[in-house]
Amino acid sequence: MKGSESLDRPLRARAAEVIFGHDTVGGKVFDVTLILAILASVLVVMLETVVDLADAWNVALRRAEWFFTILFTVEYAVRLWCAPQRLRYARSFFGVVDLLSILPTYLSVAVGGAQALLTVRALRLVRIFRVLKLGQYTSEASQLGRALSRSRQKITVFLAVVVTMVLVLGSLMYLVEGPANGFTSIPRSVYWAIVTLTTVGYGDITPHTVVGQLLASVVMILGYGIIAVPTGIVTVELGRSSGSAQGRGCARCGQARHDDDARHCKRCGERLG
Numbered sequence: 001m002k003g004s005e006s007l008d009r010p011l012r013a014r015a016a017e018v019i020f021g022h023d024t025v026g027g028k029v030f031d032v033t034l035i036l037a038i039l040a041s042v043l044v045v046m047l048e049t050v051v052d053l054a055d056a057w058n059v060a061l062r063r064a065e066w067f068f069t070i071l072f073t074v075e076y077a078v079r080l081w082c083a084p085q086r087l088r089y090a091r092s093f094f095g096v097v098d099l100l101s102i103l104p105t106y107l108s109v110a111v112g113g114a115q116a117l118l119t120v121r122a123l124r125l126v127r128i129f130r131v132l133k134l135g136q137y138t139s140e141a142s143q144l145g146r147a148l149s150r151s152r153q154k155i156t157v158f159l160a161v162v163v164t165m166v167l168v169l170g171s172l173m174y175l176v177e178g179p180a181n182g183f184t185s186i187p188r189s190v191y192w193a194i195v196t197l198t199t200v201g202y203g204d205i206t207p208h209t210v211v212g213q214l215l216a217s218v219v220m221i222l223g224y225g226i227i228a229v230p231t232g233i234v235t236v237e238l239g240r241s242s243g244s245a246q247g248r249g250c251a252r253c254g255q256a257r258h259d260d261d262a263r264h265c266k267r268c269g270e271r272l273g
Contacts (some may be wrong), residue, residue: 105107
């Protein structure tokens with residue numbers, strides 16, 4: 001019993017080093033091979049939705065799909081087996097994505113078309129950050145996340161104002177145009193207001209009266225102004241976050257990265273603004 005455990009531990013350690021490690025040659029080869037397999041599997045799922053290709057290569061594409069599913073199933077099982085903390089891996093982002101990437105094929109046996117959900121495998125490509133050693137860029141992503149979090153109250157107020165505007169504008173357009181011109185209800189008129197205010201402009205509903213066209217012109221102009229509001233809010237917070245990350249600079253000597261509660265420059269003693 002002890003002998004089998006002593007043989008099993010080195011094998012698990014080596015497997016964990018290859019699968020979860022990224023500094024070794026074996027780990028890099030495994031990661032690159034995995035990424036290529038993920039790209040190929042997503043391509044197969046996409047090709048299955050092309051009618052002409054699906055009719056001509058249905059059997060081959062289906063076999064390829066099952067091949068990748070079985071391959072990723074074995075990989076997931078090995079990851080669980082050699083993970084230092086199995087439960088932690090299973091609950092992690094990558095663990096959940098790894099599991100979700102294999103379930104749709106098995107579900108397609110009972111539910112037709114479920115294999116289309118296999119495009120979730122594309123999320124596994126996030127591992128390319130580890131392979132290419134792009135981890136330093138996560139700080140920029142964190143900075144953007146902080147800016148969005150800090151501006152959430154302003155954005156919430158902004159969205160509340162926009163929702164109120166489309167409700168009022170949609171109701172006005174319903175009164176002005178009416179069912180005869182395609183504005184058959186207030187919800188449908190609100191849909192028109194949203195499409196127009198966001199400058200999408202599908203054109204499936206259009207005003208025909210002079211008053212309606214004037215109101216539509218006002219909504220279009222408002223749309224251009226509204227688009228800039230959330231951008232400005234997030235930009236200001238990004239600037240504040242970047243300034244906080246770099247630290248307050250000294251006007252005399254240019255020394256940066258002072259503590260948040262510092263009142264004087266740590267190099268020349270100048271009072272900080």
